[in-house]
Amino acid sequence: MSNHLVCKSCDLTVNVDHNETKDAFFCPRCGRKLKSSSITKRSDIATVAFSAIIFLCISIVEPFMSISAMGVGSSMSLYSIISILQKQWGMLLYSFLFFTFFAPLDVLVTIVFVCGFKLKPSVFIGKMFSFNHKMCMVDVFVLGILVSLIKLTSLANVDFYIGFYTTFIFSLMLVWVCHKFRPEELWEIIYPQESVDVKAGINAKDQNVKCCDKCGYYFHSENDVDKCPRCGSNVYFRNNSCLSKSFCLLLSALILYVPSNLYPVMYTEFMKSSTGSNIIDGVIAMWNMKSYFVSMVILLASIFIPAFKIISLCFIIYVTKIKKIPNISKVSKLYRSVLIIGRWSLIDVYVVIIMSAIVKIGGLLSIDPGFAIVCFCSVVIITLFSAEEFDERLIWDIKK
Missing domain, CATH: 1.20.140 (Butyryl-CoA Dehydrogenase, subunit A; domain 3)
Incomplete structure (x- = not known):
């Protein structure tokens, strides 16, 4: 493991002591978090991720809430949202499915297999995980639910079912898991950073070193454009x-x-x-x-x-x-x-x-x-x- 990191925000080369007991390492110039040092065992993270998947499945099939007014009622589950949107609102449906289900599910499944079963992921899985890690919007969805509830209480009586509570628990688990296991750790499992002869405190560009903005891998180069040795993305000095x-x-x-x-x-x-x-x-x-x-x-x-x-x-x-x-x-x-x-x-x-x-x-x-x-x-x-x-x-x- 290299003793240096390159900041993807300001391009500064930073010396890092991996044996030092810190929760996180930050760039001294721009303040960006360069590396997290979680003391949580990966097996524990995988357990919580697997539990979150179970809660997600329960949330989909179980009734969510119901409303009633003037003796007439209506109920909702997460599956009923899909049924209603697919009739006329394709874009809303695809956005809802991706941000609320597909992106979180991909993140959780990847963590279960990598941290739990210790399987080595492919580059494609690394790219998917990095993208979906940023696109998980379940916490935004839960806040949207709370705002909707306040609106609904002015229209009718509202009752909650198990799907409501499991969705809330699922969102908390997802946020915790995403905080504990970040894309940088996954890329180190896929292709560890090789040692590169650089000096700390100097921009990587000034040392003919490029840093991939997708996976964080850095390497020596004098070309304008290169393929990242780790993820295959195009890498530029700027x-x-x-x-x-x-x-x-x-x-x-x-x-x-x-x-x-x-x-x-x-x-x-x-x-x-x-x-x-x-x-x-x-x-x-x-x-x-x-x-x-x-x-x-x-x-x-x-x-x-x-x-x-x-x-x-x-x-x-x-x-x-x-x-x-x-x-x-x-x-x-x-x-x-x-x-x-x-x-x-x-x-x-x-x-x-x-x-x-x-x-x-x-x-x-x-x-x-x-x-x-x-x-x-x-x-x-x-x-x-x-x-x-x-x-x-x-x-x-x-x-x-």
């Missing part, structure tokens, strides 16, 4: 084309952001009379019902966070392009904050999906998704990829 790619994705998100706020995200049909409501209408309605917390959550997740992400990324791309950054450290922290908060915008998407699945009370009351929720879901996903496309090392290359 990916300058990321600026145009990231901006194009941002422009697409901005175009979709307008209709996502103007058009209805859902339609409420009461006694054969249908009315549409956009995101702002939902915020105002919750505020008038004195559900101030829910109102603020929706306002932040659906209006402020997407706008903040788009504006922040545009600013970061612009100052990086013109190579004039007044405070490199703050711009880097701004970029990382965009990466962290971006996923939480999916709360409103989950709220609409849950409300549409459960509010089907005969011919009395029903809720259906609107076209705008598809646009909004697209905005969230596109901005996620736009942020991931950007090469943060370009920020640190700019001289003050």
Whole structure:
């Protein structure tokens, strides 16, 4: 195992003593976490991951919750969400399945086989694990459930079943497992980092060393483009084309952001009379019902966070392009904050999906998704990829 690590954020080469008892190693320049040192046994992580899979299976088949109003009731399970979305809302269905089931399941199954059965994974599994590890949105889904519950209690009586509790337990287990076993550890199992002659405290680029932004493997090279010896991805000293790619994705998100706020995200049909409501209408309605917390959550997740992400990324791309950054450290922290908060915008998407699945009370009351929720879901996903496309090392290359 190499005694050096290369920071994927600022390209600094850092000396690491693997025998030192630390919970984590951080880059001294930009503060990025370089390596976690979990004292938890991998067999214990595999046990929790296997338990989480069991709870996920129970959550899918068991009833989730039910509502009743005026003597008429409706129940919901996670499977019923799939049945309702597959009729008309293919994109919502695929997004829901991927973020809530497929990505978490891939992460958990990989951990069970690698940590539990000690099987050596392939490069393909490593790539899938790295991608899906970032895309697990079960915690966002659970928060969406809580927001939906507050909305539902104003419409009808709500009862909970075993599926509700198992989903909550599953989300806690998943978050814990993802925190304890990260992609960096999996890549070390697939292809351990070889020792490279580098000096600590100097940028890897200045030592003709490249670092793969996908798996973190670093190696000597004098070529503009190389294939990573570990994962096979293209590796650049700096990916300058990321600026145009990231901006194009941002422009697409901005175009979709307008209709996502103007058009209805859902339609409420009461006694054969249908009315549409956009995101702002939902915020105002919750505020008038004195559900101030829910109102603020929706306002932040659906209006402020997407706008903040788009504006922040545009600013970061612009100052990086013109190579004039007044405070490199703050711009880097701004970029990382965009990466962290971006996923939480999916709360409103989950709220609409849950409300549409459960509010089907005969011919009395029903809720259906609107076209705008598809646009909004697209905005969230596109901005996620736009942020991931950007090469943060370009920020640190700019001289003050």
